[in-house]
Amino acid sequence: MSATTNHQGQPRAVFTARSALRQFMTLLVFNTLIAIGVSAFSEHSLLINLLFSQLIGLCIWGCLQLQMLIFIPQPLTQWKRMLIAVPIAVVGGYLSGQALSMRILFGPDFNVAPTGAQNTLGYLLLSLAVGAATTYYFMSRERLAQEIRRADVASHQATEARLRLLESQLEPHMLFNTLSNLRVLMGIDAVRAQTMLDHMTDYLRATLRASQASTHPLATEYARLNDYLELIALRMGPRLQFELNLPEELATIPVPALLLQPLVENSIRHGLEPTVAGGHVRVSACKDGSQLHINVHDNGVGFNPADNEQGYGLQHIRERLQTLYGNHAGLSFELPAGGGTLAHITLPISA
C-alpha cells in the first residue's frame, strides 16, 4: 500500500511498507513468545513448537495482509470488515501453517496430525485470541498516529491562517514607512513623534492580540482605526483627510476586533494611495432596529473586485461574519455616483 492522500487531504499512510516491516518483526517476536509459552504445557520440544508457532503466525499474518490488500484499503474506517477478515485469516492461516510445518517435519507423505482434534481446537482458539489482540493493538496504534497527523495538519493550517492574517494587518511596507517617518519626526518634533509612537504601539498591540473570536466595543474599534489613520496621515500628509463618526449610543456595542481595519486599509492602499491628489476616508455607523450598519467610504479610484490583492482581507471579514452571525451579517460594496468606493457592513446587535 502506498502513502497516498485521500480526498480529505489527510495522509492515508495506513500500513505502509515501513509499518508492515515493523509489524513483521513484532510478529516474529510474538510467535517466539507463544512457542515458549506453549512449550511449558506441551510434550513437544521448544524447537518444534517454534517451527509451528512461526509458520502458523506468519501464515495468519500473510492471509490477513492479503485480505486487507484486496478488500480493506482503509482498515480504520472499515473495521467491521476486519471482524470477518481476522477469523478467516486465523483459521486459514492456522491450517495452512500447521500443514506446512508437518510437511517440513515429516515429509510430503505424512498426513496424520501429531496432536488430537482437541489440541487443534485449543491452538486455534489461542491463535484467534492472539490474532484479534495483535490486530486490535496495531489498529489502535495506527488510529492514534492518524489522530496525531490530523491534529498536526489542523494546527499547521491554523498557524498559517494566523500568519497570513498578521501579515495582511502588519503590512511590512506600511510598518517600515511608518518607522521612517518616526525617525524623521524625532528630529523635528519630538512631542508629535511620541504621539505617533503611541498610536503605533496601540495599533500593534491590538493587531497582535486580535483573534478570530475576540470582540471589543465599537468605540475601541474606532480608536484603533484612528491609530491606523493617524499613522497613514503622517505619511500621506495633506493627501489624506479622514473622518470617524460614531453616535454615542453605539459606542458600547461589541464588534469583532479589527473587523473594519482591512476595509480602511483597502480604501487607503487601493483607493487613495494610487492617486496623485489623494482624498478622504469616512467611517460612519448607525442603528436600524437590531442591526448595526457601518459604512467605510472613500473618494479614491474605486473598488475593483478582480484585484486579488484585496482578496484575503475581504474573505477574512466574510468568514468572521459568517462564523459569528451566520446569515444575519454581511459585507457589500457600492461604487457611488460621485466616485470612490463604499463598503457596507451590517451585523446584528447582540444583547
Place this chain on the structure above:
Amino acid sequence: MMTHTSPRPTALIAEDEPLLAQSLREELSRLWPELNVVATVGDGLSAVREGLRWLPDVLFFDIRMPGQTGLEAASELAESWPTDRTSPEFPQLVLVTAYDNYAVAAFEAQAMDYLLKPVQTERLKATIQRIQKRLLLRSRPGNNPGQQSPAQSKAFDDALAQIRNLMELGTSSNQTSLPKLTMIQAGVGNAIQMIAIQDVIYVEAADKYLRVLTATREYLIRTALKDLLAQLDPDQFWQIHRGLIVQAAQIATVERDESGRTSVRLRQRSEKLAVSRLYAHRFRAM
C-alpha cells in the same frame, strides 16, 4: 537649464511622503553640501516632467508612488532623455524602498543603487561616495564635439539595461513557467475567433484592451500585456515598446533616424512601429 558643465551637481527627489522627502533633502544637504536638489516631487508623472526640465545628475526615486512607480518613471525618463552632444548624460539613479524582499534581491543582482527606508546615515554616505566617484569619472567635457562619446553611450546603454531588467523581473516574477499559447481566443460579437499564434503580427496595448493584429484583421482581447507576454515564446515574440509586442519573423527592416530613434517595418502590414530605447538593443546589425 542646468547642464553638467555647471560646477554643482544637481539632483531630483521623487518621494510621495512629504516628511521623508524633506528629511532626505536635509540629509543630502548635510552629507553632500555641493549637491543642488533642483526639485522635489511627490509622484511618478511629475518626476518625469521635472526630470526632463532639469536634466539632473542624480535621481532619488521612491519605488511606490502614486501615478507611476519610480521604476516606470525612470524608464520613461530614459525614453525621452535628449542624446545630442550638448545634453548631459543620463543621471545616476538611486531607488528608494521601504520593504520589498523581492525588489532588493533584484537590485543587488543588477548592481542598482538603492536605499532602504528608514534611510540610515551610513548607508546614504556610502551611496553618495559611490555616486560622486562615478560623476567624477564621467564628465570629461569637450573630448568629442560631434556627438556623445562612446563611453557616454555605453553608460546610457548600461543604465537602460539595468532599468529594463528590473522592469522585466517585476512583471515575470510569478509567471515564469506558464504554458505557451498556441491560439489566441478573441471574442467577436457572440462568437469566439480562434487566431493561430503564428498569424499574429503584432499586439498593441490600448487602454484596458489589447489589439491583436494579423495580416488582414484586428481583434480586441481583454488581457494585460504582461500576462500575454508571459504566455508567449520570448524568441518568437519580442517586446519592442512598453505597449508593443511584435513577432520577430514579421519584422522586415529596422531604421534609425538622425535623432537616434529606432523603428521597424513589417512584412505583411504597412505600419511603422516605434521601438523603445529600452528595447533598441535587440536591433543592432550583426
